[in-house]
Amino acid sequence: MTKRRHGSESTMVTKMATALMVVFGVVSVAGQDLASDTRGLVTFGNYHDPKGVKLNWTNTTSTCSWVGITCTNNRVTEVRLPGKGFRGIIPPGSLGTLSELQVVSLRGNKLREQFPGELGNLKKLQQLYLAGNEYYGSLPDISALWPGLTSLGLEYNSLNGTIPESLGLLTQLYLLILRNNSFSGRIPPLNLANLTLFDVANNNLSGLVPTTLSRFPAESFAGNAGLCGPPLGAVCSGPTASSDTSSSSSKHKKLSGGAIAGIVVGGVVFLVLVILGLLFCLCRGQIEREDSISPTVREITHERPGDIATREKTRERNVGEAYGEEYAIAMAGENTTGKLVSFSLVSFDLEDLLRASAEVLGKGSVGTAYKAILEDGTIMAVKRLKDVTTNRKEFESLIQGVGKLQHRNVVPLRAYYFSKDEKLLVSDFMPMGSLAAILHSNRGSNRMPVDWLTRVRIAIGAAKGLAYLHAQGGPNFVHGNIKSSNVLLNRDREACISDFGLTQLLTGSPSSSKSVGYRAPEVKGSGVSTQKSDVYSFGVLLLELLTGKAPSQPGANGDALDLPKWVQSIVREEWTAEVFDLELMRYQNIEGEMVSMLQIAMKCVDPVPERRPKMSHVLSMLEDVHPFFIENGAEPSRQSESPSEEMVREITKGSQRNSPSDSHTP
Template sequence: MQWLLWSITFEFLCLEQSVLNLSNNGFNGSISPSISSLTHLTALSLANNSLSGEVPDFSIASLQVLDLSDNNLTGTVPRSLARFPSSAFLGNKFAPENFSLPSVSPIKEASKGPKLSKSGFGIVIGGCVLLLGLIAFLMVVWHLKKESRNEDLQRADKKEKEVKGSQGGNGNGSLVFFEGCSLAFDLEDLFRASAEVLDKGTFGTTYKAALEDSNAVVVKRLQGVVNVARREFEQQMEIVGRTIHENVVPLRAYYYSKDEKLVVYDYFNQGSVSSMLHAKRADRSPLDWDSRLRIAIGAARGIAHIHAQANGKLVHGNLKASNTFLNHQRYGCVSDLGQAAVMVSPPMKSGGYNAPEITDTKKVYQASDVYSFGVLLLELLTGKSPTHATCGNEIVHLVRWVSSVVQEEWTAEVFDMELLRYPNIEEEMVEMLQIAMQCVAKSPEQRPKMAEVVKLVENIRTGERRL
């Protein structure tokens, strides 16, 4: 894996691109020192890999965003990277003191003049200089503390104003709750809640917030990626808030301010379908065929319901296994609805879920959701991620791989080995595979509508065994 990382870095150097995102790839070994040669680099993410060793001192003046979190890096953080927040280095083996910013003393050593031998006058002058320096230092410290106190008071005042009327429903610096939400909390409760990072996705970072009343909610932070005016954002959230269905995770609340945009959902303690399929075996129980079929049926019903809203114009735009959960009946339930409509542009690197037309048009369509659903079906059938690395470190795209295997008439090799223990399901798996291949057709016009897909998936299981 290390040679692959070095190779990618070299290719990137040749292309002179400005953003390098190699997160979530399972890379190991050390970080290539050749990164220092990427003089055009503005953003670098190597998060969620298995990189080890010390961080090289790559001083890149253009670099504005850095994320080295969740690796096995050791040693010290180079001084050239001390300008980045501590969150860029979390989840490694750095000593705690490496996260504190370098202190800068306002007192510098005075230049030494010629000695005045046998003269007390020089001693007096030196003492005065030291005394004046000490006074200047104390004044600087006092001034900094005063500024810090003023900033704290301003933040506290801002927070107090935001919390007031937090259920007023106008979104003016407050949480806006939707009808039917039984949760009782405000913005101050969220500020006080202990937070755990659940996912760093294409549309922002998702946190689990543990509230003081023992309830937990999911908060997604959209800061920095929203590209619509306040009114358009609120209108989109209102549409999402009114989209109520047992197979769609409800939006409970949202928050809008100039510097922060948050959306709040229910928390599912069993985790996402992605974690159920791809977590380490020691951390999960294998998903049986009935469970996978329920996930497919539920997700299909949820997407079909979404497509029927807003006069048949609503699009999910970010369907994937990490945004799919199980409802109380253990059917698939889709989350993150509506966020694609308020983002700068659809994610170009969505881990293999994006339909081909998104790359060309930079827009999402209902047919694009059908494609993403087809990828989810293939994921359930194969147990493989939409993009994954082979033993030889070759990156494989799931749709292409399945297509090539099916063309060679080796269909049996497609299915997840964990499913082979269950008897009498071969025909049902082949039916789901056929539906998935219709959904991932290259041309949007060749894909079925989601209402039709629901019927096809529901009819996989017939008779007394029907779910």
């Protein structure tokens, strides 16, 4: 019994010792993981010694604080080193040893090796961006290398061969950009539900565009003379239009001599037509490229001094970058100074912003607006200001004040950037577009009308935003550029005022033709905006909601439409039914509401500034237009009924009768 007990205890001790050794062994290995990652990075950094680029990777600082390195749970998970001038290969035993690496961004370097090289060892890779290098060879079975891949950007390399069908196994793939390589053959029918950004332009691809990919724009397939079918204009003919099976079986059929001759002649004619078509497209594209292609974020930032001389050589690459990926953008030159200053906790910095893809949203009187998609999927709006005349101190003082204005009905300013050559404002992206877009776009049979409830809500939301700005910004705070394109809609279609407080930064008042129809008479003469002129512009906005007409559209004399005068002229001629938007004629029992809003609008557009109400009073009046369905969400029934002509006439006549002596403004 004693021997057995001692033997049992000895066995237990042995097992415990073994378990402890395993535990300590695991801890020891875990403790060496970051050290192993560090060795791999050092191997990479020592091999690549790009001239003029300092990574500042030193043993005196934590690996996770090195430039371009991101860690999670004490492991290196992201390596982002775009545009650093790396040359040659990625050396063995470097990045491929980082077993937890999920994101690699090395675009804009001069790496030259057969794809994928050392990166093929990264089994947990999710995002790979290698655009603008010199990788060559064919694509391997990527689904076997990186089964969890979500983003693959390989544009502007020298890759060839066919696009493997195994890409269709990457069920999480969100982005696939292969443009400007030398891929040939057919495009595989990638049936990927998550695929959002896709581009294979400027390769040697041929055949029918798969129906699973035809949802992408024609630009995603441009530059492949052999491609046909939707969304391209080229119509498929012959074997291309038939299925692969029938095409394969037809190869075994013998052709007569006459048929062969006909095919040869037809082929020559087709080739000549293709060449002529390509020449026409190239000439036309050269003329229209500036206006038709959305720029990348690189075009948001200024050029380096030496870039002007080489700009035309790199234009094709920059144009190509407009179509997708994160497009890693390094700092835009040695003379770029300053940093991104944020007003709230944001998940991105200047480097993240500069390497985001960019899409032009619109060009306005204060600058160009871009939709910027960051690597993590965050979407922001970036405004590149133009004609800014203030110095840094004045600029920052004004923008700091603007950044403090936070309200549900104003577009929040999240960050700004100031340098000698560039001034950028970063704000939330409004996914539903602008009031101008939903009110005036696609006026036709397929249009989705804007109902009365939505219009009233937009009017009240915009009034709340402008009233808040006037109250919180102080008596001298002026928006100065109220118009429907500056009333943006969030996901709930609530109105949010944008571009507020920017006119003081610019040379003179906004001169855009789209702004002219909103300007108060006194501003047209003096160029000085006030809160009263903001009220006038808001009144024009209300008339726009009521009439469905844009003040920026040409009037009878070719000038911008003067909505207040037009409304009065219509009523004078007793064409009252034409005052209101025809889309509103389907609603019953809203004539009084429309007339009430028209009355408010006419008070706002009074030609005498002193007679115009304050925005706080305008808001109160608008909230009384239809308080029941605004508060309870009940929508009026829809039947055709014309508004009372006498009521409309009385309103417009009343606005004409008023004079400074008998009018009172709260």
